[in-house]
Amino acid sequence: MTSVDAKQAISFVFHNTSGIGPQTPSFHPTYTHYFFGDNETINDVNSSEIVIHIKDDTFETMIEGITKPASESSIDPVDTIISSLSPCTFAPFKDTPRGWTPPGNLVLQYNPPMSFAGNRSPISSSSEDTTVVYEIYHESLANHRMRLYHHQLQIMPFFFIDTASFIDPCSRDSVEKDTSTPDTQWEIFIIFQKTTRREITHYSIVGYTTVYRFFRFPDNYRFRISQFLIFEPYHRQGHGTFLLASVYKKALSSGVIDTTLELQSPDFKIMRTVTDIMLLSKLGVLTSKPIPFAKPSDPVETAYSLPSILPFSPDLLESAQKIVPLSTNQLKHCYNIIRMICLPGDAKSEEEFRKDIKRHLLRTHEEELVGLAQEERISKLSLLYQMTLAEYKLVLASFKKHMDLLSCESFGSF
Template sequence: MAGLSAMEKKLAEYKCNTNEAIQLKLVRFPEDLEDDSTTFNPEYSHQVFGDDEVAFGFKGLKILLYYNAGNLSTLFRIEYTSKVNENFDCVEADDVESKIRKIIPPGFCTSTDDFVSLLEKEVNFKPFGTLLHTYSVHNEEAGEDITYQIYQADMTCPGFRDYHERLQTFLMWFIETASFIDVDDERWNYFLVFEKYNKDGATLFATVGYMTVYNYYVYPDKTRPRVSQMLILPPFQGEGHGAQLFETVHRYYMSSPTVLDITAEDPSDNYVKLRDFVLVKLCQDLHCFLPEKLMQGFSQEMLTEAQQKLKINKQHTRRVYEILRLRATDMGDPEQSKGYRLDVKKRLIGPYKKKQRELAKMRRCLRPEELTNQLNQIDLNMQHEQLEESFQQLVSDYRRVLERLAQA
């Protein structure tokens, strides 16, 4: 046993954390290849390497996935200092290459020279589809404003299908439950963000991020666009591109008479914060959200105006109302504060009320010992505590939205 554990210890040295081993880059200039500051790592690699996010069989493993900034032509290479089968008989290293090949499309480079020669062709790369929006962000480091553009594309754009195959590989590393979509389904829309930059006097475009939206049919003649995936690449995160993309896409669908409202599939917490910010920004100027109307409570007028003018559904309109009412409420005034608290808690208590109704049904058909068991699960004091906790969490989320709005 002692011998085995010594062997196990030796083999454990050949385990590598794949989130650290995978090195990603968006390359604009040849010197970026040697510049560690342009490297970023995945947040997740479990979809490729299993729940432990470990590759076995290597010491000093590096999985290089470098992309040209615009066209996303790819360099894929594996480097390591030693491999387990060089030192141990009958022990196999994981087949890292075939795991990566499953998610990156064929046609990648394996040599740096080939990759650099493709980099020279970046000057010919132009964004796909129709330009929807141009905006600029001040860059402290460069001391200048940088211009960004958002485009809407589809699979009929020449070259877009291949580009999208390369782009979607990033999802695996940054969205926990990501999956690739069926690009042959024409109901998908694609929205892309690009940065304009200069290189040797020419204007080039770098990929910043994208969003995919699926258009569901709603009887008899409407559609309900649902946001499926959204990703701003790590080098560009925290600069406001997500809000620009979300608002541009929302405005794109708002202008269509056939769109009923816009939803999202299984949204992350970050996405919900982004949505709150953009929808409140869009709604704050609507007549139905004037402070005096907010203080009278949530109304049908709000639902109607938000849906007809801005294509916002009932659930999201209610959140917008609660955020804007918080802004209009003096929380230092006991009466106003109480009014707000009761109004929000009345909505939050919905699920508990449902449990209460289910309990009443159980009383009629369960044996006493079974009922006690059920009652224990729905302790009233616990409900009040959970309700208060949910309320406080919500108010702190709402305040963050309002702070961001005040800065915008």
């Protein structure tokens, strides 16, 4: 049976019909197993090209495909995608209403440093007749306009998140007519690039995250981040960091005591920890003063006086959560990495750090270590320590690449 790679056959194209703002390159999905099985292949076809067209402001969506079947019994892959994604709809684009603005309330406005463009197309910046700024909007699914917008966004996680599911599985018709009841504990944060030229403004979506608000006895709440997506043309430009920071900012203003995650990929785990460490460092939450760091442009001989790490205690945890709303486990994780940064470099301090990390690992891995013989337990603990140290160093390497974000006034403006 002939087949083609589904991930290569499918591409996404964002369309900007305003004449101003970005024209982003097409990109391919990360996952297609939701539609075409674990092998992620379109079977019984000689060739297939499928394009999902998306208006980058209103997120209207069309799909088209050219497939050469290998037999009369071949199933059109476009039909497979459409049927798998109902309740979402695919339809021809309509003209964007003049003066269209994003749904929700503005919670953060920022511009990432130009250094974050990397090897990709440069981050759009302001010029003599054009201004560019990134804005993050927030609203709950109780808001009808946000619910309508998010309803169509739901197609994206199935292509870019391994274990995606529908948050709002009601039909498009019932959402439009408001005849179905959403789970109003869901809240949405969306990033848009706002481009203004003369008197015309265009909004282009960059990414979004969905968050569920849980009640936490006796009178607080907890955020659980569910889906977190920065679209491929905007990767590695600092947007994920600002999006996560906006979630924390909203949490602090709405009675949320900490923020947890459903599942996290390795890349997201690093991005999250880097963001958390930058916030904790900039605000001086776990140290005697904010941590200064050399930027890539600083002279090699530039010297900085590192602060001392504060003793970890329930009081420190409580005060830290009032400034950056992290879970207890994540705060401890960040504390250990910041402590490693602040090590004075003498043998005694490094030995105390090593012993404390191993004691922490003994507690967190007690179930898998308790039944082992002493020699095997020592060997296993040593391996866990080396893996933990390697993870810390990976986070710090990414952290140093993100140092320019600390100069952005809007980052950490809680």
